[in-house]
Amino acid sequence: xxxxxxxxxxxxxxxxxxxxxxxxxxxxxxxxxxxxxxxxxxxxxxxxxxxxxxxxxxxxxxxxxxxxxxxxxxxxxxxxxxxxxxxxxxxxxxxxxxxxxxxxxxxxxxxxxxxxxxxxxxxxxxxxxxxxxxxxxxxxxxxxxxxxxxxxxxxxxxxxxxxxxxxxxxxxxxxxxxxxxxxxxxxxxxxxxxxxxxxxxxxxxxxxxxxxxxxxxxxxxxxxxxxxxxxxxxxxxxxxxxxxxxxxxxxxxxxxxxxxxxxxxxxxxxxxxxxxxxxxxxxxxxxxxxxxxxxxxxxxxxxxxxxxxxxxxxxxxxxxxxxxxxxxxxxxxxxxxxxxxxxxxxxxxxxxxxxxxxxxxxxxxxxxxxxxxxxxxxxxxxxxxxxxxxxxxxxxxxxxxxxxxxxxxxxxxxxxxxxxxxxxxxxxxxxxxxxxxxxxxxxxxxxxxxxxxxxxxxxxxxxxxxxxxxxxxxxxxxxxxxxxxxxxxxxxxxxxxxxxxxxxxxxxxxxxxxxxxxxxxxxxxxxxxxxxxxxxxxxxxxxxxxxxxxxxxxxxxxxxxxxxxxxxxxxxxxxxxxxxxxxxxxxxxxxxxxxxxxxxxxxxxxxxxxxxxxxxxxxxxxxxxxxxxxxxxxxxxxxxxxxxxxxxxxxxxxxxxxxxxxxxxxxxxxxxxxxxxxxxxxxxxxxxxxxxxxxxxxxxxxxxxxxxxxxxxxxxxxxxxxxxxxxxxxxxxxxxxxxxxxxxxxxxxxxxxxxxxxxxxxxxxxxxxxxxxxxxxxxxxxxxxxxxxxxxxxxxxxxxxxxxxxxxxxxxxxxxxxxxxxxxxxxxxxxxxxxxxxxxxxxxxxxxxxxxxxxxxxxxxxxxxxxxxxxxxxxxxxxxxxxxx
Amino acid sequence: xxxxxxxxxxxxxxxxxxxxxxxxxxxxxxxxxxxxxxxxxxxxxxxxxxxxxxxxxxxxxxxxxxxxxxxxxxxxxxxxxxxxxxxxxxxxxxxxxxxxxxxxxxxxxx
Numbered sequence: 001x002x003x004x005x006x007x008x009x010x011x012x013x014x015x016x017x018x019x020x021x022x023x024x025x026x027x028x029x030x031x032x033x034x035x036x037x038x039x040x041x042x043x044x045x046x047x048x049x050x051x052x053x054x055x056x057x058x059x060x061x062x063x064x065x066x067x068x069x070x071x072x073x074x075x076x077x078x079x080x081x082x083x084x085x086x087x088x089x090x091x092x093x094x095x096x097x098x099x100x101x102x103x104x105x106x107x108x109x110x111x112x113x114x115x116x117x118x119x120x121x122x123x124x125x126x127x128x129x130x131x132x133x134x135x136x137x138x139x140x141x142x143x144x145x146x147x148x149x150x151x152x153x154x155x156x157x158x159x160x161x162x163x164x165x166x167x168x169x170x171x172x173x174x175x176x177x178x179x180x181x182x183x184x185x186x187x188x189x190x191x192x193x194x195x196x197x198x199x200x201x202x203x204x205x206x207x208x209x210x211x212x213x214x215x216x217x218x219x220x221x222x223x224x225x226x227x228x229x230x231x232x233x234x235x236x237x238x239x240x241x242x243x244x245x246x247x248x249x250x251x252x253x254x255x256x257x258x259x260x261x262x263x264x265x266x267x268x269x270x271x272x273x274x275x276x277x278x279x280x281x282x283x284x285x286x287x288x289x290x291x292x293x294x295x296x297x298x299x300x301x302x303x304x305x306x307x308x309x310x311x312x313x314x315x316x317x318x319x320x321x322x323x324x325x326x327x328x329x330x331x332x333x334x335x336x337x338x339x340x341x342x343x344x345x346x347x348x349x350x351x352x353x354x355x356x357x358x359x360x361x362x363x364x365x366x367x368x369x370x371x372x373x374x375x376x377x378x379x380x381x382x383x384x385x386x387x388x389x390x391x392x393x394x395x396x397x398x399x400x401x402x403x404x405x406x407x408x409x410x411x412x413x414x415x416x417x418x419x420x421x422x423x424x425x426x427x428x429x430x431x432x433x434x435x436x437x438x439x440x441x442x443x444x445x446x447x448x449x450x451x452x453x454x455x456x457x458x459x460x461x462x463x464x465x466x467x468x469x470x471x472x473x474x475x476x477x478x479x480x481x482x483x484x485x486x487x488x489x490x491x492x493x494x495x496x497x498x499x500x501x502x503x504x505x506x507x508x509x510x511x512x513x514x515x516x517x518x519x520x521x522x523x524x525x526x527x528x529x530x531x532x533x534x535x536x537x538x539x540x541x542x543x544x545x546x547x548x549x550x551x552x553x554x555x556x557x558x559x560x561x562x563x564x565x566x567x568x569x570x571x572x573x574x575x576x577x578x579x580x581x582x583x584x585x586x587x588x589x590x591x592x593x594x595x596x597x598x599x600x601x602x603x604x605x606x607x608x609x610x611x612x613x614x615x616x617x618x619x620x621x622x623x624x625x626x627x628x629x630x631x632x633x634x635x636x637x638x639x640x641x642x643x644x645x646x647x648x649x650x651x652x653x654x655x656x657x658x659x660x661x662x663x664x665x666x667x668x669x670x671x672x673x674x675x676x677x678x679x680x681x682x683x684x685x686x687x688x689x690x691x692x693x694x695x696x697x698x699x700x701x702x703x704x705x706x707x708x709x710x711x712x713x714x715x716x717x718x719x720x721x722x723x724x725x726x727x728x729x730x731x732x733x734x735x736x737x738x739x740x741x742x743x744x745x746x747x748x749x750x751x752x753x754x755x756x757x758x759x760x761x762x763x764x765x766x767x768x769x770x771x772x773x774x775x776x777x778x779x780x781x782x783x784x785x786x787x788x789x790x791x792x793x794x795x796x797x798x799x800x801x802x803x804x805x806x807x808x809x810x811x812x813x814x815x816x817x818x819x820x821x822x823x824x825x826x827x828x829x830x831x832x833x834x835x836x837x838x839x840x841x842x843x844x845x846x847x848x849x850x851x852x853x854x855x856x857x858x859x860x861x862x863x864x865x866x867x868x869x870x871x872x873x874x875x876x877x878x879x880x881x882x883x884x885x
Numbered sequence: 886x887x888x889x890x891x892x893x894x895x896x897x898x899x900x901x902x903x904x905x906x907x908x909x910x911x912x913x914x915x916x917x918x919x920x921x922x923x924x925x926x927x928x929x930x931x932x933x934x935x936x937x938x939x940x941x942x943x944x945x946x947x948x949x950x951x952x953x954x955x956x957x958x959x960x961x962x963x964x965x966x967x968x969x970x971x972x973x974x975x976x977x978x979x980x981x982x983x984x985x986x987x988x989x990x991x992x993x994x995x
Contacts, residue, residue, distance in 0.1 A: 009944040023952075024936075027913060027962045031932070034914035034961075057932045066937045 014076055024067055028060055078399065079406065086407035096379060097411070099776070100372060104415025105422055106769055107368035108454055110361045112423025113430075114762075116450050118354050120442030126343050127264055127441065129201040130298075134342040135305060137168075137295045137312065139288065141333035144607040145694075146590075148345075149290030152281040154319070154337070158295070161315055164308035165297040169196040170275055171265075172293040175545060176247040177736075185738065186545055187229075189247075190269040191276070199296055200264060206230075207241045207256030215274040223252040224272040227260035247273070263441035265294075265346070285670055287323050288335070288592075296342055305339055312337040325669060328592065333607065346439040353755060356836055357762055360513060364766045367509045371773045373465050374502045376408065378784045380469040387473050401470045408466035409459065416458025420451055434758045468498065499781055503774075504821040510767075510774040511825025511858055516832050517767040518850035519843055520760045526842035527753060533685030534583065535623030539745035540719035541582055542711045542726055544737050553705040557615075559733065560703050561634050564616035566729050567713055572722065576713035577618025580706045581610060583687050584748040593699060595654070596664035596675050607696040609650065610687055611667040615703040619645075619682055621712040622745070627651075629661050629680030636702040643702065644676035647684040650697025667699060676701055690752060691841045712745065719744060759839070771861050778814060779865040786810060786869040794878045803874035810870035811863065818862050822855055829854075898930070898938050900981060903947060903966060903974040910965035912955065913939065939964060947973050 013020055032053045039049035057063060090097045125131035137158055138148050150158075150170070159168035171192040178187045197209040204224060214222050223245055225233070234240035234254075244251045252273070281291060299308055316337050320326040329335035380387075390400060424446045431444060546556055560578055567576040590608030619631045627648055636643050644665070651660040664675035676699075687695060703709075715722055727739040786793075793806055833845025843850070905911065905919045913936060920930045942948050947970030953963040966974070 005946055006944050009946075023962065026960075028936070030912070030959070030961055031914045031917075033959075034912075038918070059933070063933045063936055066933055067940055069937065 011076070024064060028057070028063060032057060032060075079402070082399075082403040082406050083410070086403065086410050089407070090410065093379075096375070100375060100411050101415045101418065103368050103372055103375075103773060104412060104458075105419035107361075107365045108416050108419025108458065109422035109426055110762075110766060110769075111358075111365050112420050112450060112454050113427040114354070114357050114361045115453070116423070116427050116444075116447060117438075117442065118358050119447060119450055121347055121438055121440075122351060122354060124442075126346075131200075131343065132341075133298055134199070135297050135299065135308070135339050136342045136345045137297055137337065137339050138345075139290055139335065140338040141329065141335050141608075143332065143334035144696075146290075146333070146608050147338075148294075150292050150295045151287050151289050152277045152291060153284065153287050155292050155295050156277075156282065157319060158312065158315065158337070159297075162297075162308065162311050164299055164303045164311050166300045167195055167199045167298040168295060169193045169199040169297075170292045170295045171196055172275065172291070173269070174273065176271070176273070177249070177545070178245070178247055186740070187247075187270050188268045189223075189271040189273050191273050193275045196275075196296075199298060202258075202262060202264070204256035205259040206238060207254070209256060210272075210274045215276055217276055217278060219274075219276075221247070221250055221252040222255045222274065223247065224256040224258060225254055226258055226262075226270045226272075229270040230257045245271075247271075265440050267441050284322055284324055287319075288325055288329055288669075294342075297339075305341075309339050312339060324671075325592075328669075332592075350437060350439060352836075352838060353759055356839065357759060360516065360763050360766045363509055363513045364770055367506055367513070367770045367773050369461055369465065370502050370506045370509070371777045372461075373468060374499060374506075374777045375780055376465055376469055377472065377499055377502075378780050380404070380473060381784065384473065397474050401474060404470050404473060405463060405466040408469070409462040412458045412462030412465065413455070416454055416461075419458075420446075420454045423454075434755065437755050500817060503778055503781055503817050504824070506774045506777050507818060507821030507858060507862070508825040508828060510770040511822060511854055512828040512832055513763075513770045514767045514854040514857065515825070515829035515850055516836065517760070517763040518854055519833055519836070519840055519845065519847060520756070520763055522843040522847065522850060523839065523841040524753065524756050524760050527690045527756065530686070530690045532583065532690060532749060533624065533683050536745035536749050538716075538719050539621060539623075539712055539714050540722055540726065540742065541585075541713075541745050541748065542723070542730075542739045542742040543585070544709055544711075544730055544739045546707050546709060546737065556705040557638050557703060560615050560709060561637050563709075563711070563730060563733055564634055566733070567711060567726065568616055570713070570722065570725065570729075572716050574714045574716055575617045575620035576711070577614060577616030577621045578703060579615075579618045579710050579712060580613040580703065580708060581687075582710045582712055582745075582748075583622070583685050584745070584752050585710060590696070591667035592669055593650075594666050594669055594673060596666075609667070609696050610698045612698060612700050613703040613706050614700050618712055621714045622685070623714070624685055625683040627681040627683060628658070629678070631680055631682070632700060632702055637704075639702060642674060642676045643679040645680040645682055645700040646678055647682050647698045647700075649684040649695055650699065651678075651681045653697055665699065667701075688752065690749070711739075771857065774858070775861045775865040778817070778862055779868065782810065782814060782866055782869040783872075785813070786873045789873070790876055793873050793876045794880070797876065798878040806876070807870045807874040810873050811866050814862050814866035814870075818859060822858065825858075826851060826855075897981070898934060899942055900974065900977040902935075902938060902942060903970055903977070906948060906964060906966040906970070907974065910951075910953075910963040912953075912961035912963050914961075916964065942970070945973075946970075 032050070035053035035056055036046070036049045039052050040046060044052065054060070126134070138150050139154060140147050155168075155170050159165065169192065171190050174189050174191045175186050176189050178185050192210070194210045194212045194215050197203070203209075205227070207224070209224065210222065213219055225240070225245075230236060230240060233245065234243065240254050240257065243254050245254055246252070258272070275292075280286065281289070297308075299305065313336070320330070323329075387400060391397075424444075428444050546559070551559060564576070564578045567573065570576070590610045592607070593609050593611075614632050615634055615637050617631065617633060619626065628651075629645070632643060632645050646660060646665075651658070654660070655663065660678050660681055663678050665678065666673040666675045668674065682700070684695065684697070686692060687698065711726065713719070713722065713726070723742045726742065730737050730739045796806065797803075829851065830846050833840070833847075837845055901920060901923075902916065905916055905923065911919065916939075917930050917932065917935055920928060920935075939948070939950070943950055943964075947967055948964045949967055951963050951965070953961060955961045
């Protein structure tokens with residue numbers, strides 16, 4: 001307390017210095033006057049009295065000085081002086097300052113931008129209260145490569161019977177037609193169970209959430225609006241509660257409005273409706289129809305996920321007894337129930353990419369730091385004489401050390417702050433390029449935690465960067481560095497070695513970063529040249545939804561065939577067709593296929609096979625080749641013969657002898673399936689992921705009344721111009737139908753690689769910067785070495801060394817550093833390549849070509865950085881060098 | 886002006902200043918005179934110690950300084966004891982009593 005008080009007193013004095021000085025002078029002057037008067041009264045003459053008064057005081061200036069010592073915050077004043085001194089120095093050496101600040105800012109910016117995403121997605125809890133205790137329960141089919149989602153019977157049983165769960169809830173995305181006939185728009189909504197909002201501890205801004213009764217089949221429809229929908233449909237009027245919104249041509253009563261900030265799990269849903277299960281969904285036949293997107297649970301207090309897992313397994317043992325597909329899914333697909341942290345599950349797909357980028361950014365930071373250490377060390381040696389003079393004039397080690405630390409801190413904090421700001425700006429500017437790949441919403445506002453981490457990092461790195469300089473400066477021998485022999489001070493062998501080690505570290509780190517980027521680029525290049533199995537060029541695609549309420553099944557097929565034939569007859573269209581799932585639209589999951597003849601194959605067929613409804617000539621439109629038999633066409637829609645087509649993956653898997661035609665199969669695992677007869681085999685295509693070469697095989701059936709319809713047309717010339725015509729045709733058939741997502745097929749394929757593009761371009765940026773930094777580092781040190789060795793070079797040349805020899809000497813110095821740094825880099829790159837194997841496609845972690853390329857790139861950069869100082873060394877004129885120093 | 890002077894024991898000056906201010910606020914010169922008188926002219930307080938000591942004590946919040954006018958109507962900086970200064974004086978004089986009686990006892994013991 002009293003320490004604090006004294007500090008406050010002195011701090012106060014620090015800011016009232018002039019007043020205090022004045023007071024002190026006045027007080028002392030009065031003291032002398034009083035004493036003089038006293039002396040006169042004692043009988044002295046006025047002159048004598050005054051003289052004795054002054055003597056008595058013992059020197060005004062000495063009193064003042066010791067008074068000031070009590071009063072002042074000496075270190076604060078000194079620090080202020082040092083700060084001014086450093087700022088002046090830094091402003092004078094503008095090139096140095098700008099270089100250092102730029103390096104600092106770049107490295108920090110990259111880290112801040114990426115760490116913001118890592119923090120927002122991986123580290124921060126999900127955006128609702130108590131999020132860490134929420135788990136997700138799902139059905140896992142590891143052998144079929146299918147994970148996630150849960151069936152209705154499993155959801156109901158587990159929510160009811162597992163004692164470990166205190167709460168459970170479920171949700172799935174649904175699309176609803178909003179508005180009245182004539183102006184219908186599709187909106188994305190989330191169907192949630194009654195307990196969903198309670199489980200995520202979120203209240204509506206207005207009204208209430210769903211009751212259990214409202215989730216029962218046949219109960220009156222209710223809807224909760226998003227803030228945006230509330231504002232657009234009801235102008236933000238609180239009286240909207242109780243009003244009716246028409247969705248799918250049925251009245252929904254508005255019962256609540258969510259707050260504008262509520263964005264879980266995504267920003268997309270604009271309304272919430274009760275999750276209602278049909279009777280058939282609840283039967284045993286639907287045990288493996290993963291129709292619910294996610295089941296969330298909270299565990300009871302003191303219950304671990306491990307215990308919950310054991311209970312799930314025990315329950316599963318019992319339910320498998322009444323599961324008609326038990327053998328097929330367990331043996332064939334390795335089915336088991338799974339429980340995992342909700343956030344961990346949601347971020348699982350993006351975690352490796354984010355981790356990779358963060359590691360890359362940290363490497364950059366490391367290289368930047370090494371480079372800065374080098375630059376600062378070189379500069380410190382240049383200033384050794386200044387420091388020596390200051391010490392010779394009496395500056396204490398502490399004071400000198402502190403002024404060095406302060407100067408570095410000025411740089412690191414300024415650079416850190418600039419970098420942090422830049423990082424947030426960069427994130428904002430580039431966010432749209434990858435935001436759709438993030439599993440949930442994250443805020444783009446500058447985050448206090450991120451700022452704090454980066455500023456603490458800046459201060460720490462400032463202190464760490466200044467440590468070697470302080471050490472180097474303080475152990476400098478005064479007499480040596482002050483002597484006229486050397487102008488700029490000398491460098492001891494150990495300092496030189498530290499500096500070389502720093503360069504080697506830079507070369508190593510740059511090699512690793514470059515090699516990692518190289519491997520990623522090669523993978524992307526390989527993927528770009530992958531044959532997707534169809535020809536996406538000149539193909540225009542679009543989608544529309546058939547509102548369920550308007551079209552009974554019979555009418556749907558007729559309507560789709562009508563649209564199909566009209567687009568096929570469009571001028572400029574070479575072929576066109578309809579499909580329920582075009583490649584690279586979304587992951588449609590799949591169905592297990594049942595074989596009429598060889599039931600023994602059921603295990604293998606438990607894998608999810610996409611089953612796609614087609615009409616028109618979609619195979620020709622996409623450019624999928626016919627291998628055997630025939631394509632499906634409009635004539636097959638509604639045909640009682642039920643023909644189907646499979647792709648070569650499927651055919652070769654189950655009929656390796658090529659006798660697939662005529663076999664009967666069905667995607668219906670129910671008790672009385674209708675079989676389809678295979679009439680053709682077509683080429684296999686990559687459905688969703690160019691890197692996925694293990695697709696299980698696709699089954700194409702005639703279109704049969706599905707809601708989501710996609711159009712593909714192959715044109716003779718530019719397909720873009722046909723977009724409007726296409727929309728017009730669809731509108732002519734029924735004005736209520738809206739064509740959306742009209743995109744070139746090429747763009748759909750390209751978009752599937754957008755994540756890789758982001759990763760490769762970021763990694764490329766990092767690697768480029770790393771290369772430049774390494775070159776700067778080498779240049780700086782060599783340039784300095786040449787300056788230092790001028791005299792030695794002069795002597796060598798005077799003794800007959802040729803300029804070429806000098807050039808070689810300096811170049812070989814760089815070569816030696818390279819020769820040590822590269823092999824270490826290769827080891828590191830091998831390690832990194834192994835760690836990022838899952839990102840690689842068609843290239844091995846230890847790809848020799850990539851390594852050679854990177855090595856030569858680094859060698860060229862290093863040599864270029866060596867050449868300038870080496871040439872300067874070779875131009876040294878012996879007489880001048882000897883005379884000058 | 887040649888007097889036998891005794892060095893003040895380290896740390897006692899602060900206590901003596903507080904003690905001198907118990908009765909009334911005083912200015913620096915008056916304080917110097919008072920201290921000399923109280924010590925029966927034995928202690929000569931150096932001004933180079935007095936003013937820094939006043940500053941130190943002020944920093945601890947035991948005394949307050951204010952500009953005022955002296956008896957003969959002259960401007961002077963007056964120091965007055967604060968409540969916590971009074972408390973501190975009690976603490977220090979009690980400590981001094983213990984210390985001095987202990988030291989006296991030890992000296993007698995030899």
